[in-house]
Amino acid sequence: xxxxxxxxxxxxxxxxxxxxxxxxxxxxxxxxxxxxxxxxxxxxxxxxxxxxxxxxxxxxxxxxxxxxxxxxxxxxxxxxxxxxxxxxxxxxxxxxxxxxxxxxxxxxxxxxxxxxxxxxxxxxxxxxxxxxxxxxxxxxxxxxxxxxxxxxxxxxxxxxxxxxxxxxxxxxxxxxxxxxxxxxxxxxxxxxxxxxxxxxxxxxxxxxxxxxxxxxxxxxxxxxxxxxxxxxxxxxxxxxxxxxxxxxxxxxxxxxxxxxxxxxxxxxxxxxxxxxxxxxxxxxxxxxxxxxxxxxxxxxxxxxxxxxxxxxxxxxxxxxxxxxxx
Ligand code: ACO
Numbered sequence: 001x002x003x004x005x006x007x008x009x010x011x012x013x014x015x016x017x018x019x020x021x022x023x024x025x026x027x028x029x030x031x032x033x034x035x036x037x038x039x040x041x042x043x044x045x046x047x048x049x050x051x052x053x054x055x056x057x058x059x060x061x062x063x064x065x066x067x068x069x070x071x072x073x074x075x076x077x078x079x080x081x082x083x084x085x086x087x088x089x090x091x092x093x094x095x096x097x098x099x100x101x102x103x104x105x106x107x108x109x110x111x112x113x114x115x116x117x118x119x120x121x122x123x124x125x126x127x128x129x130x131x132x133x134x135x136x137x138x139x140x141x142x143x144x145x146x147x148x149x150x151x152x153x154x155x156x157x158x159x160x161x162x163x164x165x166x167x168x169x170x171x172x173x174x175x176x177x178x179x180x181x182x183x184x185x186x187x188x189x190x191x192x193x194x195x196x197x198x199x200x201x202x203x204x205x206x207x208x209x210x211x212x213x214x215x216x217x218x219x220x221x222x223x224x225x226x227x228x229x230x231x232x233x234x235x236x237x238x239x240x241x242x243x244x245x246x247x248x249x250x251x252x253x254x255x256x257x258x259x260x261x262x263x264x265x266x267x268x269x270x271x272x273x274x275x276x277x278x279x280x281x282x283x284x285x286x287x288x289x290x291x292x293x294x295x296x297x298x299x300x301x302x303x304x305x306x307x308x309x310x311x312x313x314x315x316x317x318x319x320x321x322x323x324x325x326x
Contacts, residue, residue, distance in 0.1 A: 003175030004127035004135075006165045006324065008069075010062030011294035012055050013044040013161040013281060020156070027152040034156045039257025043159030043282030045144045051085040053094035055162035056140035059290070060099055063136065063164040071101040075133040078122055079108050080115025080286035082315065083142045087196070091140065104136070111183070112191070112314025113253050115139060115286035116163070117322055120310075121179035123167045131169020138164045139286030146193055148213035157255070158214070159282035163290025174304065177323040178239050180232055183316045190221040191315040221317075222259060228319035229253070229263035233311045236321035237267075244269045246307060248326075249296070253312035254278035254288040263311075285314065302326045 019042045020031035034040055046055070056079055064071060079092040092106030109118040116139035123135040143158035167176070195211025196202050206212065229252055237243065244267055252260045257278055264271055275292050284291060289310055296302050306326040313319040 002131040002169045004124045004167045005170040005175035008063045008067035008166040009294035009297045010059045011163040011291040012058035014046045016045050017042050018045045029152045039278045040282045041279045046160045052140050052142045053085050053091045056095045056138050057098040059162040059164040063166045067166050071099040073134050074101040074104040076135040077104045077106040078119040079138040080119045081140050111318045112316045113285045114312040114314045114318040114320045116289045117312050117320035124176045127169045134168045139290045141285040141287050154214050154216050157283050159284050161284040161287045163287045174325045179322045181320045183318040187317045191216045225259045225313045226262040228313040229311050230266035232319050232321035233267050236323050247309045248306040250274045250309045251292045255283045
């Protein structure tokens, strides 16, 4: 049986570190509040002239290097991003041009922090259609440029970064086993960026009102997120006829350690098997899961045959899960 398998990973975070102590000088907050409420100690922030495709390009190149392939081998580039270079063209086309992936078809997914699960799901389907295909699935974000740096309720949470996985078809039982996607658009007001789209086109007024930045009802979103992560994890396990104890690692979307702990508790999943890097990078939106995967892969944590459960939630609201046999 041929399965779409992740044959390489890559990631990139910008070098500039913004610590909780730095934020204490910018807004009325404290290291103690941020750490105890979210688990975040520091995050990476780009310089002014860096665009999301620059981060995605570095992540994609490092995955290509690991695979020993060239950009010309790629058939698809799919980027999950909520902070694209421009409204159009898509960020995947910028990445395609920057890495020189001439024959690849590029397009983006905009489904909140869940977007990487969507890119993985599409990569899975493209490869099941033609196992020879090579698909680069990315999550890439510059959240710092859509953040209101005066809003202490959001500016302490987000960071910049990109992660990439390279998939192709392979004989055997390793690979993507299933993906599960959901959304509930009635909850859109829990997290959104009102300005710049057709509802509120950019104008002096939208800029004056700071409408090009994240608006979030954090407390309400928290509860939705816990339930969504727990339910989609349970759904993914049940679909594959597995129990929590069968899973080697869970890689959840890194938005808040307390959200992850509460969701893990709901499905009886031990925190020792949950991978966390939120302390160092904050919430990099669709990039959190592929960055974590790359860290785990490069450190040698992942062994062939390991069962890895991915789960995420985000603006929309959207939520999704995936199961991978490494
Ligand atoms: N520093 C100090 N105090 C703060 C800060 C801060 N940075 N932010 C808020 N507070 C205050 C509030 O004003 C409030 O004060 P009050 O009681 O005097 O009114 C108090 O702290 C408690 O605020 P809550 O919002 O109730 O705090 P909570 O425990 O819910 O934590 C948090 C807030 C961390 C935002 C949490 O709700 C959360 O993580 N929510 C989910 C957010 C999320 O995951 N967003 C990303 C979604 S994924 C995507 O698609 C991008």
